[in-house]
Amino acid sequence: xxxxxxxxxxxxxxxxxxxxxxxxxxxTVKGSIHDDExxxxxxxxxxxxxxxxxxxxxxxxxxxxFGEAWWERGTLxxxxxxxxxxxxxxxxxxxxxxAGAGDAQVDVWIEREDGLRVAEGTASVGSPSEPTALLRKPxxxxxxxxxxxxxxxxxxxxxxxxxxxxxxxxxxxxxxxxTDPLDLYRESRWGRPVVPITSYVGLLFTQAAAPVRRTLxxxxxxxxxxxxxxxxxxxxVNEPYHMGGEIVALGQSPxxxxxxxxxxxxxxxxxxIAEHRMLSRFMxxxxxxxx
Numbered sequence: 001x002x003x004x005x006x007x008x009x010x011x012x013x014x015x016x017x018x019x020x021x022x023x024x025x026x027x028t029v030k031g032s033i034h035d036d037e038x039x040x041x042x043x044x045x046x047x048x049x050x051x052x053x054x055x056x057x058x059x060x061x062x063x064x065x066f067g068e069a070w071w072e073r074g075t076l077x078x079x080x081x082x083x084x085x086x087x088x089x090x091x092x093x094x095x096x097x098x099a100g101a102g103d104a105q106v107d108v109w110i111e112r113e114d115g116l117r118v119a120e121g122t123a124s125v126g127s128p129s130e131p132t133a134l135l136r137k138p139x140x141x142x143x144x145x146x147x148x149x150x151x152x153x154x155x156x157x158x159x160x161x162x163x164x165x166x167x168x169x170x171x172x173x174x175x176x177x178x179t180d181p182l183d184l185y186r187e188s189r190w191g192r193p194v195v196p197i198t199s200y201v202g203l204l205f206t207q208a209a210a211p212v213r214r215t216l217x218x219x220x221x222x223x224x225x226x227x228x229x230x231x232x233x234x235x236x237v238n239e240p241y242h243m244g245g246e247i248v249a250l251g252q253s254p255x256x257x258x259x260x261x262x263x264x265x266x267x268x269x270x271x272x273i274a275e276h277r278m279l280s281r282f283m284x285x286x287x288x289x290x291x
Contacts, residue, residue, distance in 0.1 A: 008064055010096065017061050017092040019113075020179040024049045024086035033222045033283070042220060042283050048083040051223035052201035054110055054119060057092035059180040059197055065097050065106070066125040068184070071194055071234035077132035077227035078108070078121040079279075089113040094123060102126045121227075134227040134277050139249035139260055148289040149219055149257045149282045150250055153212070159245035159263060164207035166195045171237050174199055188234075195235040200228045203235065204276035208243035208263035220286035224258060224279035231272045241265040241273065248277070256281040 009016045026034035027047050033039055036047040055076060062070045084090060090113070095106040103126035110118040121133035130136075140155075147153075174196050175181045184194045195203065206213075235241070245263035252258065258281040265274045284290040 008060055013096045015061050015064060015094045015096055017057055019089050019091050020057055021087040021089055022049045022053045022179055023177050025177055026050060027086060033220050038220060042285055044083060046085040051080045051226060052198050055197045056178050056180050059182050061092055061094040062123060065094055070125050071230055073230055074125045075132050075229045076123050077134045078119045079133060079225040080119045080223060082116055082118050084112060084118055090118055103128050105130055132227055134225055142251050144250045145252055147250060147257055149287050150259055153247055153250060153259055155247055155249050157247040159209055160211040161244035163240060163242055164203060165240050166199050166203050166237055168237050190236055192236040192238060195237055200235060201226060204263045204265060205278060208245055220283045222281050224281045227277040229275040231275060233274055235274050241267060256283055
C-alpha cells in the first residue's frame, strides 16, 4: 500500500497516524532479542524494536480522539502479532470514537509499510461498558503443562512491592529518540511533565516487575502484549510511586513459555494512579533447559 505523508488523516471513520520509523534503541544489548546476532539465531529477521516503543505511535491519535482526558482515565491495550526491525516504516490506526463521547472504546492497530499487521487492540477513555482487548482474553482456558523456564512461578504469586519513579533525565533521553514527542512530555497542566507512553512501561515493567525479572536473566524474552490503564492519571515525571503486582497466568506455545502479570502504581497518598498488564514470552531455544 502507499503510505500517506507525515500527518494524521481521516478516511472511512479511521484515524491514521503519521508514517514513523521507530529506532531499535536496545540494539547494543547483547544477548537480547534486540541484538541482531541473537535475534537471527532465534529465527527472526534481525534485532527487534520493543513493542513498548510502538505504543508512542498512538500519542497523537489519542490526543486527537480523546484529548487530555485520556491521560486521566484512558487505556491502550495491544497484542503484538509481528516484530519489526530498526527503522522499518510503520503506521498506527484508530477507529474514530463517537463525537463527544465521554465513555468510549475503539479498535486500534499498527501496520508495516507492506500492510502486515504488527499489533492490534483497543483504546478507551472513561468507563466504557466492554472490557479492553487484553482483559477480555480468557487466560485460564489452557493447562500450562510442564514448564521449565517458569517452573518457579505460579498464578496468583505476588510481585514484591517497591518504590520508583521516571526521572527527568530518563524522559530527556527518551525525547531524543521517540517518534512522537508530545508537548505535555515537557510541561502539562498537572504541574509536572507527563510520563511518555513508552516510559509508562518502563516504570511498570522495568521497575515494578524487577523482583520477578531478576529470576529470568539467562533466557531471551520479548513482549507479547501490553496494556496501560490510567486510573487517576497521569503518571508524572519525578513523582515517586509505590508499586506492586501479581502473576495472573502462565502457559506455553511451541516456541515460548510465557506469563501474564499485572502491576500498579500508587502515589504517596495511596491513590491508584495507573495499572499495567503484560504478556512476557521467553524463547525456549534460548534456554539450556531445552537443549
